[in-house]
Amino acid sequence: MTRTHHQHPRFQLRLVSGKDVVIGPGKADLLDAIGRTGSISSATREMGLSYKKAWQLINTMNEHFAEPVISTVSGGSQRGGAELTDFGHRVLEQYRALQARLTAENAPETQALLDLLAPADAPDP
Amino acid sequence: MTRTHHQHPRFQLRLVSGKDVVIGPGKADLLDAIGRTGSISSATREMGLSYKKAWQLINTMNEHFAEPVISTVSGGSQRGGAELTDFGHRVLEQYRALQARLTAENAPETQALLDLLAPADAPDP
DNA sequence: TTCCGTTATGTATAAATGGAAATAGCGGGA
DNA sequence: TCCCGCTATTTCCATTTATACATAACGGAA
Numbered sequence: 450m451t452r453t454h455h456q457h458p459r460f461q462l463r464l465v466s467g468k469d470v471v472i473g474p475g476k477a478d479l480l481d482a483i484g485r486t487g488s489i490s491s492a493t494r495e496m497g498l499s500y501k502k503a504w505q506l507i508n509t510m511n512e513h514f515a516e517p518v519i520s521t522v523s524g525g526s527q528r529g530g531a532e533l534t535d536f537g538h539r540v541l542e543q544y545r546a547l548q549a550r551l552t553a554e555n556a557p558e559t560q561a562l563l564d565l566l567a568p569a570d571a572p573d574p
Numbered sequence: 575m576t577r578t579h580h581q582h583p584r585f586q587l588r589l590v591s592g593k594d595v596v597i598g599p600g601k602a603d604l605l606d607a608i609g610r611t612g613s614i615s616s617a618t619r620e621m622g623l624s625y626k627k628a629w630q631l632i633n634t635m636n637e638h639f640a641e642p643v644i645s646t647v648s649g650g651s652q653r654g655g656a657e658l659t660d661f662g663h664r665v666l667e668q669y670r671a672l673q674a675r676l677t678a679e680n681a682p683e684t685q686a687l688l689d690l691l692a693p694a695d696a697p698d699p
Numbered sequence: 700t701t702c703c704g705t706t707a708t709g710t711a712t713a714a715a716t717g718g719a720a721a722t723a724g725c726g727g728g729a
Numbered sequence: 730t731c732c733c734g735c736t737a738t739t740t741c742c743a744t745t746t747a748t749a750c751a752t753a754a755c756g757g758a759a
Contacts, residue, residue, distance in 0.1 A: 456591075456592055457591075458589060458590065458591040458596065458638075459589075459590055459591075460587060460588065460589055460590070460672075461587070461588040461589075461590050462585060462586070462587060462588075462676075463585065463586040463587075463588070464583060464584075464585055464586075464687060464688075465583065465584055465585070465586050466581075466582075466583040466584075466691070466695045467581055471583065471691070471695075472687075488734085488735065488736090489735080489736070490734075490735060490736080491735095498717090498718090499717070499718050499719075500735095500736085500737090501717080501718075501719090501737095501738080501739095502716095502717065502718075504736080504737070504738085505717095512692075513583075513691060513692055513695055514690055514691060514692060515690055515691060515692045515693070521735085521736060521737090522725085522726095522735085522736085523724070523725040523726080523734095523735055523736040523737080524724080524725030524726030524727070524733095524734090524735075524736085525725075525726050525727055525735090526726080526727045526728070527727090527734090527735090528725090528726085528727085528733060528734040528735055529725070529726085529734065529735035529736060530734090530735065530736090531735085531736080536690070539690065540687070540690055543683060543686050543687040543690065544687060546683045546686075547585075547681065547683040547684060547687060550675070550681055550683060551587075556672065556675055558668060558671045558672040558675060559672060561668050561671075562589060562597075562665070562668040562669060562672060563589075565639055565640055565661070565664065565665055565668065566591070566596070566638060566639060566640060567637075567638060567639060567640045568640070570591050570596075570638055613704085613705065613706090614705080614706075615704075615705060615706080616705095623747085623748090624747070624748055624749075625705095625706085625707090626707090626708080626709095626747085626748080626749090627746095627747065627748080629706080629707070629708085646705085646706060646707090647705080647706080647755085647756090648704095648705055648706040648707075648754070648755040648756080649703095649704090649705075649706085649754075649755030649756030649757070650705090650755075650756050650757055651756080651757045651758070652704090652705085652757090653703055653704040653705050653755090653756085653757085654704065654705030654706055654755070654756085655704090655705065655706090656705090656706080
């Protein structure tokens with residue numbers, strides 16, 4: 450296999466508006482990677498996706514949120530890069546907080562649905 | 575426009591296992607439509623998707639859940655059809671219950687994230 | 700036996716998606 | 730001035746995904 454996939458059953462959360470996914474697991478991970486690595490490019494290398502795709506993901510976020518989620522610099526002594534804006538940090542933080550509500554500990558309904566899965570999907574092996 | 579899209583920003587929930595989406599908004603709506611209409615075919619006509627696609631969605635659900643979510647009949651006086659199994663009803667019910675936890679009323683974090691959207695996305699117009 | 704609408708499946712085509720690669724501009728340092 | 734790695738964008742191509750269409754079987758009624 451070329452890429453490790455999360456194997457265990459899990460819940461994913463998306464904020465959708467019209468036809469666009471404003472934020473979801475992939476965009477949240479991208480924001481996190483940009484914040485950690487300091488550039489879009491390095492984030493894409495780490496995550497294994499194309500720069501174009503990453504830019505599109507960021508662009509749709511910027512289109513739907515009230516403020517840009519990252520600020521970018523091209524050129525300069527650091528040869529450019531990107532970092533999360535304060536607003537971007539808040540977006541990521543709120544998304545993570547909401548995501549945390551979906552864990553089995555906090556939401557009894559999640560466990561009830563996981564219990565309906567086949568044994569092969571091993572909710573808790 | 576050819577199809578009405580939900581326009582308001584909303585949260586969507588998916589249960590994912592490996593590379594498959596076990597259940598999400600689309601599959602839940604499909605289960606609902608089958609339960610209401612009494613057949614896969616009529617559900618697809620109502621929802622505007624192909625029979626093959628619907629069958630595949632059902633198939634992946636049946637592959638991941640402990641029991642089939644629908645029971646089907648081909649031929650007969652009613653000329654065949656489909657209905658939700660008791661298990662399928664439980665799946666849909668639990669999914670809806672979990673989805674309900676994502677409403678702004680119940681989860682303060684949802685409103686906090688919606689408040690970060692641009693005015694054009696009109697969280698509460 | 701023929702007819703009906705459905706389930707179930709395969710095949711071929713169209714549409715959407717994603718990636719690879721090329722290109723231009725940025726701006727500080729050597 | 731040239732060089733570097735990054736941002737930003739376009740074009741082309743491969744992959745994926747979905748649709749359209751065709752086919753067979755089902756089983757009760759007429």
